[in-house]
Amino acid sequence: MVSFAHMHAYSYARAIGKISEVDLAGIYDDNPYRGTQAARMFGTTYFEDYEDLLDQRLDGVIICSENALHREHVRIASEHKVHILCEKPIATSLEDAQFMIEVCQKNKVKLQTAFPMRYSPPVRFLKEYLDRGSLGKVVAASCTNHGTVPPGWFQKKELSGGGAIMDHTVHVVDLLRWMLKTEVKKVYAHASTLIQPLEVEDCALLSLTLGNGVIASLDCSWSRPKNFPFWGDVTMRIYGTEGVIDMDAFKQGIASYNDERIKSIWHYWGQDPDLEMIRDFISCIKENRPVSIIGEDGRKALAVALSAYRSLEKGDTVYVDYG
Numbered sequence: 001m002v003s004f005a006h007m008h009a010y011s012y013a014r015a016i017g018k019i020s021e022v023d024l025a026g027i028y029d030d031n032p033y034r035g036t037q038a039a040r041m042f043g044t045t046y047f048e049d050y051e052d053l054l055d056q057r058l059d060g061v062i063i064c065s066e067n068a069l070h071r072e073h074v075r076i077a078s079e080h081k082v083h084i085l086c087e088k089p090i091a092t093s094l095e096d097a098q099f100m101i102e103v104c105q106k107n108k109v110k111l112q113t114a115f116p117m118r119y120s121p122p123v124r125f126l127k128e129y130l131d132r133g134s135l136g137k138v139v140a141a142s143c144t145n146h147g148t149v150p151p152g153w154f155q156k157k158e159l160s161g162g163g164a165i166m167d168h169t170v171h172v173v174d175l176l177r178w179m180l181k182t183e184v185k186k187v188y189a190h191a192s193t194l195i196q197p198l199e200v201e202d203c204a205l206l207s208l209t210l211g212n213g214v215i216a217s218l219d220c221s222w223s224r225p226k227n228f229p230f231w232g233d234v235t236m237r238i239y240g241t242e243g244v245i246d247m248d249a250f251k252q253g254i255a256s257y258n259d260e261r262i263k264s265i266w267h268y269w270g271q272d273p274d275l276e277m278i279r280d281f282i283s284c285i286k287e288n289r290p291v292s293i294i295g296e297d298g299r300k301a302l303a304v305a306l307s308a309y310r311s312l313e314k315g316d317t318v319y320v321d322y323g
Helices: 008-017 032-042 050-054 067-079 094-106 121-131 164-180 273-287 295-314
Strands: 060-063 083-087 111-114 138-144 184-192 203-210 215-219 235-240 243-248 253-256 265-268
Touching (some): 008 273, 050 067, 060 067, 067 083, 067 094, 111 295, 121 235, 138 164, 184 295, 203 295
Parallel strands (some): 138 215
Antiparallel strands (some): 184 203, 235 243, 253 265
């Protein structure tokens, strides 16, 4: 694993530990304290040098470094002929994303974008429902991907590429593209910093127009307070000519209350989409088949997020620039 800068790395490492035919060969992190602590937590070796880790005859690597560092970490892994699962957003610019795709193609290395929500059972049920035409013609969608304000580098634009828009737009945009089999054509964004004094936006609302005429809204705000019982949500309400369907990806949970805590805790007990994504990535390597979520999926979702920032600058609707 490459870096535990992104909190998703801990979930991915736990997932690896649940898969019997896979070993976590080591961890590289440019923060030695964080890297050694993670290696101790997961019973593996910490490597101070990235290429020393890649020289361990690895089959694959999971990159969870700061968004702006993905390009270089992907390049080096691809040149070592190691297959790659890269955390979202794939990069902070379309140029970097395209470079990553091309360098992996050049080195004949698989590049998968980490969009675990495609593996969520409620999400998969919704896609199958839409594929059957049970909702008639889809005309609109109302979506959310809320969260708490993440710490550290997420709040530094040079490392993250932006705030809530960069962090949370890509998940739902990927689901809309995947489910409705079309691209986002136009975006209008309204955003601000309302909750904490940050250099990036913590609240945002996007209006999207898809190529098939579907209109969609997305609240991607970091609007959950620190004492909220769960990290956030992924929800979709899809409107069709034959009805409406609601999807809440993390509704399966139990709330617990304890006088010794200052907040309640919401325990998610549903199927773990991170685990299923890791299983699929490993299966793609073992069976030598194409990955399920390619680098281009990551690049196109990123294009919508970047276009949302252009909309903010212009104060108007913009066409999505796919480069």
